[in-house]
Amino acid sequence: MDPQELMSGDNLSSLIERGIDAGTSLALAALILIVGMMVAGGVRKAVRNAAVKSDRIDDTLGGFFASLAYYGIMAIVVIAVLNRFGVETTSLVAALGAATLAIGLALQGTLSNLAAGVMIILFRPYKLGDFVEVAGQAGSVKDITLFTTELATGDNKKVIVPNGSAWGDVITNYSANDTRRVDFTFSIDYSDDIDKAMQIIQDTMGADERVFKDPAVFTAVMAHGGSSVDIVTRVWCNSGDYWGVHFDAMKNVKEAFDKGGISIPYPHQVNMTREG
Template sequence: MEALFNQYKDQVILWAAKNGTNLIVALIILIVGHWLAKRISHLLQKAMQHKGMDLLLINFIRGVAYYAIMAAVFIAVAAQVGIDTTSFLAILGSVGLAVGLAMKDNLSNFSSGVMLVLFRPFTFGDFVDVAGVSGSVVAINLFHTELKSPDNQRIIIPNSLIMGQVITNVTGNATRRIDMVFGIGYGDDIAKARDVIIAALESEAKVLKDPAYTVAVSELADSSVNFVVRPWVATADYWDVRFRLTESIKLALEANGISIPFPQRDVHIIQPAQA
């Protein structure tokens, strides 16, 4: 056993003496190449930011550039240690084909990520509904997209699931319409109720004048006359204005003696006739 160890030890020492310089150079190439990949990708990011490019596109291109440079570095390292790069590339291509077939879902995610970056149905910070979940866009990576839910959960979605379904960009436009319904009693004055609702809308500073809001009777329901109230607001003000109007319109209707019906049921008890 000791003789076998000594035999291989001598071979290792001989190989190291013969190829030590190449190994050192290969290690230097790897270290310098890794530093250059990080440096170049960082400079590329800075240049794209200076041009005002979209943040999601910047992050995506930076990732692709980094991995492309590192692939070239590994090929240079292989050549330095004596591996035939022609054969190496052929073997790598064969392995890549096999891996590609085994990882077709990841390739689909990658191609979907490219499509998301090119066509940009949403960008950083947009609030979207995709693949059955909702959240603000944090990042588009090579294989997945990251969202942050309103209650601060981190949501990771494969890119292929996003491109294969309907994408709703909730904050994609500068303005949004708030759709609200208020019901009044059948015995209440419709014209007065309309004036009260309009006054509440006019008193809300963040309701836009253009497009104009809509206040109209939409339905004669089972227990109420329903008004649709549809003001337009800046997208960033949507929820604040919606919450305030819900409260202010209810209080205004009550202050003016206009009832707001709620579902109720009358129960009639019939006593059986006495024998």
């Protein structure tokens, strides 16, 4: 056989083998990609369904976790596909890791808010409609996202609080419990009848249907002030009635004191003149 013909046959055989290898790699890569996409889609759906069934996981957080799982699996699938084509994935993974670290450092504040948002949505220290005080700001919660919490103040100003600041500070939720205690301090003159004043306070508070009978209205002398005897009063009511009970009690007790002859003293000065 002619050497050129033999060489030509070897080349043809080599080309056929390379073609078969390339076709096999392509088929395996396509199979990995298809199976990976199916698995990623299935995991995303499972995570989302689990979030919907859970009372502790918000829909926003469920969607975030589902997307995170999906893209994480797809990243692994892409690396596996590239590996089938002989691409050096070790250096690629290292480069991706370095890029992720650089992005993480650059977005440190944003990622901190994101992590805090996940914690807020997961553990729910407050929810929509609650009146709270977070990061030194007080208002009703209007919206909670992964990055910020939106409050509406009493005079209807819109306040945006970064979740990192909210989660990293003391959170006071005035709406968390169904009931609240309302505290008062009423001052009377030293010449007034203390027992009579306390009875007037008891009767006035007891006449308000919003004030609980149990626990009972509490009254006691708290202090002897510079110009008054101070009587502390504590009552319990539903959280939604707190300010109504407070404002009405301040008016009603004053009027009852007037009718009962109990005076509310106020600071005054006496000027002394020296004769001669």
